[in-house]
Amino acid sequence: xxxxxxxxxxxxxxxxxxxxxxxxxxxxxxxxxxxxxxxxxxxxxxxxxxxxxxxxxxxxxxxxxxxxxxxxxxxxxxxxxxxxxxxxxxxxxxxxxxxxxxxxxxxxxxxxxxxxxxxxxxxxxxxxxxxxxxxxxxxxxxxxxxxxxxxxxxxxxxxxxxxxxxxxxxxxxxxxxxxxxxxxxxxxxxxxxxxxxxxxxxxxxxxxxxxxxxxxxxxxxxxxxxxxxxxxxxxxxxxxxxxxxxxxxxxxxxxxxxxxxxxxxxxxxxxxxxxxxxxx
Numbered sequence: 001x002x003x004x005x006x007x008x009x010x011x012x013x014x015x016x017x018x019x020x021x022x023x024x025x026x027x028x029x030x031x032x033x034x035x036x037x038x039x040x041x042x043x044x045x046x047x048x049x050x051x052x053x054x055x056x057x058x059x060x061x062x063x064x065x066x067x068x069x070x071x072x073x074x075x076x077x078x079x080x081x082x083x084x085x086x087x088x089x090x091x092x093x094x095x096x097x098x099x100x101x102x103x104x105x106x107x108x109x110x111x112x113x114x115x116x117x118x119x120x121x122x123x124x125x126x127x128x129x130x131x132x133x134x135x136x137x138x139x140x141x142x143x144x145x146x147x148x149x150x151x152x153x154x155x156x157x158x159x160x161x162x163x164x165x166x167x168x169x170x171x172x173x174x175x176x177x178x179x180x181x182x183x184x185x186x187x188x189x190x191x192x193x194x195x196x197x198x199x200x201x202x203x204x205x206x207x208x209x210x211x212x213x214x215x216x217x218x219x220x221x222x223x224x225x226x227x228x229x230x231x232x233x234x235x236x237x238x239x240x241x242x243x244x245x246x247x248x249x250x251x252x253x254x255x256x257x258x259x260x261x262x263x264x265x266x267x268x269x270x271x272x273x274x275x276x277x278x279x280x
Contacts, residue, residue, distance in 0.1 A: 001080065001081075002080075002081045002082075002083055002130075002134050002140060002143070003021075003023065003075055003076045003080050003081065003082045003083070004020070004021065004022050004023065004082075004083050004085065004127050004130055004131055005022075005023045005024075005025060005071070005072070005075065005082055005083070005084045005085070006022060006023075006024055006025075006084070006085045006086065006123055006124070006127050007024065007025050007026075007027060007062070007063065007086050007087060007094050007123075008024060008025070008026050008027035008038040008039070008260055008261065008262050009027065009086075009087035009092065009094070009119050009120065009123065009260050009262045009263060010024065010085075010087070010119075010120070010121075010123035010124045010127065010260065011120045011121040011123070011124050011228070011230050011257050011258065011259060011260050011263075012121060012123075012124030012125070012127070012128070012228075012255075012257060013255050013256075013257050014257075016124065016127075016128060020127065020128050020131040020132075021131060022124075022127045022128075022131070023071075023075045024039075025063050025067065025068065025071045026038040026039055026040050026063070027060050027061065027062060027063065027094075027261070027262050028060065028061045028062070028063065029042055029047070029058050029059075029060050029261065029265075030058055030059040030060070030061065031050055031054070031056075031058045038260075038261050038262070039261075042261075044233075044258060044261060044264075047261045047264075047265075048233060048264075048269060057265050057266075058265060060261070060262045060265055062092050062093045062094035062096075062097050063094065063097055064097055065097050065100035065101045065104065066101075067097075068084075068097055068098055068100075068101030069101045069104055069105055072101065072105055072109055072111065073105075076109055078108050078109070079108075079109070079110075080109050080110070081109070081110040081111075081112065081140050082109050082110065082111045082112065083112050083114060083130055083140065083143065083144070084098045084102070084111055084112065084113045084114060085114045085116055085123060085126055085127050085130065085147070086098055086113065086114065086115065086116060086123070087116060087118075087119045087123060087262075088115065088116060088117050088118055088119060088191075088194035088195075089115045089117075089194065090117075090193075090194035090195050091119065091194065091195070091196060092262075095113055095114075095115045098111070098113040099113045110140075112140060112144060114126075114144060114147060115194075116147075116151055117151045117152075117193070117194040118151060118154050118156060118191055118194070118275075119156065119191060119196075119263060120156060120191075120230055120259060120260065120263055120273070120275055121228035121230050121255070121257060121275040122151075122154040122156055122191075122275050122277075124228070124257075125150075125154070125226060125228060125275070125277065126147050126150060126151060126154075129146065129147065129150060130143050130146075130147060133146055150277060153277040153278055154275065154276070154277045155190075155192070155216070155219055155220075155274075155275070155276055155277070156190060156191035156192075156273060156274075156275045157188070157189075157190055157212045157215050157216060157273055157274045157275075158188070158189045158190070158191075158212075158230075158267065158271055158272070158273035158274075159186050159187065159188050159189070159202075159208035159209065159211070159212055159271070159272060159273065160186065160187045160189065160267050160268060160270065160271050161186065161205065161234070161237075161268065161269065161270025161271060162268055162270060163187060163268075164268060185201040185202070185203060186201065186202050186203070186204065186205055186207070186208035187200070187201050188200040188201065188202065188208065188211060188212070188215075189267070189273075190215075205237070209237070209240060209241050209244060209272070210244070212241065212272075212273065212274050213241075213244050213245060213248050213249070213274075215274075216245065216248075216249055216274050216276060217248060217249060220249065220250075220276070220278055222250050223250060223278045224250045224251070224252045224278065224279050225249060225250065225251055225252060225276045225277060225278050225279060226251075226252055226253045226254075226276060226277060226279050227242075227245055227249070227251050227253070227254045227255070227274065227275070227276040228254070228255040228256070228257060228274075228275045228276070229241050229242040229245065229254070229255070229256045229257075229272065229273070229274060229275075230256075230257055230258065230259045230271075230272065230273050230275060231256070231257075231258065231259060231271070231272045231273075232258070232259040232263075232264040232267065232268065232269045232270060232271040232272070233264075233269035233270065234269065234270050234271075234272060235256075237270070237272045238256055238272050239256065241272050241273075241274065242254060242256050245274060249276075252279050253279075259271055259273075
């Protein structure tokens with residue numbers, strides 16, 4: 001059996017963990033002198049509560065090679081193949097930690113670290129596709145080749161409700177965040193080639209949602225797509241965005257899920273986005 005492992009930057013419906021047998025190694029979240037493990041001793045609600053109380057955004061860090069080794073030992077048996085799918089190496093050192101751990105446990109497990117070149121639900125959808133391919137009878141090498149093709153096709157378009165979190169986390173400057181807040185500007189961010197970029201600013205929330213739909217339409221036209229809508233503490237906006245997407249795009253499969261702490265820590269509550277790829 002192929003074990004599928006990902007990290008705390010991956011987003012997916014909770015039921016996928018059991019349905020597609022996906023294991024998540026938590027990221028480390030540092031609030032002052034205290035360190036938490038994501039969704040082990042600090043969940044999303046607890047995270048937002050701490051940020052609201054302290055007005056500080058925590059630092060997050062990737063699992064160490066040692067944490068990976070211990071995690072692999074916990075979820076796998078000797079001789080297992082472990083497909084370890086992780087957030088883009090251009091934004092995090094998680095993939096590098098997985099590579100280092102793979103070298104250490106190479107005599108016990110066949111660990112295949114895979115750089116998703118994306119984040120959030122893009123990783124989740126790659127994990128799902130990997131399991132579906134395995135159940136269809138494909139071996140590890142074939143699955144990796146399929147994921148290499150798919151990761152080039154995944155698009156991630158996000159809109160932020162505020163730049164406050166990006167300012168607190170150091171992603172944007174104080175002046176830029178203050179100006180955006182004053183003008184009620186809603187930034188648009190894209191994740192492409194493994195890099196997160198602020199690409200546009202629109203004036204209202206409704207306009208930002210419409211712009212995300214327009215960007216997706218420009219990208220895929222009428223091609224069928226699999227789509228996940230993500231939201232950070234804003235289920236209502238997530239549902240509105242999903243409804244608009246289903247009306248405007250040729251959606252084969254769609255999902256709605258929460259944005260992970262590691263990404264919300266940099267982009268903030270109210271962030272919503274479209275993550276999709278064309279299907280055959």
